[in-house]
Structure formats: C-alpha cells, structure tokens
Amino acid sequence: MIRVRKPAEPPEVLRTKGARVQRSQCAAYSRAPRSYENGKRSFEFDPNIYGHETVKRALREAQHGKCAFCESKFAHISYGDVEHFRPKAGWRQEEGEPLGRPGYYWLAYEWANLFLSCTLCNQQFKRNLFPLRTPERRARNHKVDVTAEDPLLLDPAVDDPEEFISFREEVPYAVKGNARGKATIRTLGLQREELAEQRRKHLRLVKALQQIIELRIPEAEEARNQLLSMQQDSEEYASMTRAFLR
Template structure:
C-alpha cells in the first residue's frame, strides 16, 4: 500500500447526479421507510468514477497494489461502508457517503470482499511474525476482506448519522488517500529465502494508534482486515522480490567486473570494461523502473530499493 494524493477531482457526472442521489437517500433513510435497506445506490458505479479511480491508482488495488484489470473487474470500494457496519446490527452504514468522491477507492475482490484466504501462520496482529519466519511456510485458512468492516480505536466515537463528525471516529483502517502507510506498515525481506511479508510498524507518540507492544494498531488491523499477507499475495510479492534480487546481484557483478576490466592496460579489455559497465547501468535502470509508482507492489519495491542502494554503495 502506498500514499496516493487524491489529485483527481470528482467526475462531473458524479457531482451532478450524486447530489440528487444524496437528497433521495436523505428522504429514504430519514423518513423512517418500511424497508430502509432497499435503497439502490447507483452513482458510485458510474463509468466516469471507475475511470478516474483507475487513473489515480494506475489500475491497481488501493490496498494491496495488485493489477486487477487483467484478471477481475474493479470493485468501487466504500472506505466507510455504505450499507452496514460489521458487529453493529443497529448501524445502517455510512449511507450519506455512498456517493461522495472522497469515500471511494478502487479495490480488488480479495481485499474488498469477505473470503477465506490461505494465510501463512503467525500472530494475526503481525506482532510476532519476525520471530516466526522459520515456519512461514505453514499456513491456515483465515477470513479476511474488508466488506463492511470498519473498526475504530478505543477512543473513537462512531458516526451514526450524517450530522456526526467522522473525524472523531479514529478509524483503525488505513486509507491511502488520507494516511501515509509507511508510518504504520513496513515490509520484511528474507534475503536467504526471498519472501515478502507486511508487518505493523513501530509507532511512537500516538496513544490512539499505538498498541501495548509499541506497534501501530492501525497498521496491524489493516494488514489483518485487508488480508495483506494472504498466501497468493505473498507469493506474488515474493516473485517480484526474487526478480529484484536477481537483477541486483547481476548489476553488482557487472559493475565490479567493469571496474576490474577498465583497470587493465590493454585497450581492448578496457573497452570491454566500458561495455560491461553500460550493461550494469542498464540493469540498474530496469530496477528503478520496476519500483515506479505505476508498477505492481511499488511500495514494497521502493522499500527494497532503499536497502539495495545501501548495499550497492558498500560494494561499488
């Protein structure tokens, strides 16, 4: 998950038609209808909304950064769920935000819908995963996916009607357009056996979102609810990680060989060294391009790149 600035303005037809839908919803939900659950929200499904969200997130899920376009339809996800809140049977959901641009995100099916996912075993809050990496290949079936989940910090106050202040809620789920995920989650890399897990980050000075273990409860909750360590997702990130590691080793070997060849007194060998150096530079460019924001799992790749740069400087 990476920070994304909501630079795209609300599509014009969402602004135009969403206003009328809100008025209809107010009449429906505040008029004590016989069947309050029957309201049919339509405006968030507009093609212009989907197109704008895809553009803003480069066709990737807002939560796990998987390209969804080639394998599954886009789910327009309501960050604050529109129809219900899990565990609160008397809550009608944040229906007044169903057509609000700032509440809409693109999501893959696995992050958005409740599904049983095979997940590597470990503490479900991700607190002890580092100590348990030796057994990461063990797995269990875990229910994950956001759907109508929207947990709050203990100090938060749930908004139950449109006049309530949602800023007082203190949501325990990360919104990539409002939060900086790097403050709450981090990526763990095992270079001996390349594998990529998402962990809750250490968080200090924020009593609302810091657990007793000193880790971000917002990060831990998001990892669990969104299923960011579900097996297939870990496997997809790990495939990318292994390719990054392969190219990194290749780049370092090429640069070291180039320096050795360029130090030769033989002009032909020296020219060969320049060519090898160029191959090393091209490999480094490929690594940089793989970490671009429009690429899958870019937050993980950029985190890896920061570590690789330190490794590169130490040997080249």
C-alpha cells in the same frame, strides 16, 4: 499499500446524480431514523452512479491501475470493485459482530470515500468491516461529522501507508507495532499466502537485478534503470520494493 492522490474534482456523475440521491437519502433518514437503525427500512444504492465508468476510470488513473489496498494490478483478469472505505449499507467493528445499521449511507456517492479494489480485498476480506479505535465515536448518521472518528484502517487518500506498514522480504508488518498498521494488515488480508506468492516472484526479479548491478557487466546500467522504475508509484508492489531496497 501506497498513498493515493485523487483529482480534487469528483467525476460529474457524483456531483450531479450522486448528490441528488444523497440528499434524498438524508431526507428519508431524517423522517424515520429508527426504521433505518433497526433494519425495518434500508437504502437502495445505485451502482450505476458510484460504479460509473467515469468514476472507475478516474480511480484507475489515480491508483495506477492497482488495487488501492494490496497494490496488485488486476485489469487483465477483472474490472475491479468500487470500494466504499466507510461501508455504505452497514458496518462491523469486528468480524462476527452483528451488522450496525444503517451504515454510512450519506457517503455512498462521496468521492473521498471511493477506491478501486481487487475482488479479494473487497469481497473476501474488508467487506463491511470498519473498526474504530474508539467505537463510541462512530458517526451513526449524516448529522454527525465523520472527522471526529478515529478509524483503525489506513485511508490511502489521507494517510501515508508507508509510515505505518513496511515489509520484511514479502511479509508486511506494522512499523513499531502501531495499531493502525496491524488492523489494516489483518482486515485487508495483506498477509494472505496467494498475495505473498506474487510478492515473492516480484522480489526474485528485484534480487536478480541487484546481482546484475553488482557484477558491473554491460547490462548493469539497464538493470539499475529497471530497479528505479520498479520503485515508482505506478509499479506493482512499489511499497515492498522500496522497503527492500531502502
């Protein structure tokens, strides 16, 4: 997981259509807040807006074609999911808890709340989980400032994940046992075996390049350049590679 630097200007579809729908939903909630809180009413969200191709394209470019969470490149097998960092329709503090409603409906089309994720990170692991260090500070509607929250999940557009999560070989761990690193690894399934297998393959190449460099053969310079390239943000599993070579 690495820092994601999005363009400051949101795609036009979010600034126009998204903003209109957002205003409408906020007004609807204000008219009947209890109905949305008890689930009698629910919001309908338009994936053609937050999942518009211009949004996906901007996220792909900002994330170098990688999942914002596990750093896997998936374009060759999947279009990817537009993931809402703060869940739009409902939230859970912990796995197995009842769904809290109405969710962060007012952030459904908010550029800062959107990332591109692989299907596994989004649909099998994170889903509607959004744990806070202090659950009582959760923003329950659009009238409350979300910046007062203290989320346990790392926001890759705000936080520098490498300050919280590092690697021992292919295994991620929370730096100095910090709570946010632990929660992010657990919630996003960053220790899942299938992902670890891909990281191990990547590390084998890193180690092989190191051996070539140590032999000081003619190919050593090319191997050194390859290792430098593999540490760039654009490369798959860059944070693990940097941690291993550090």
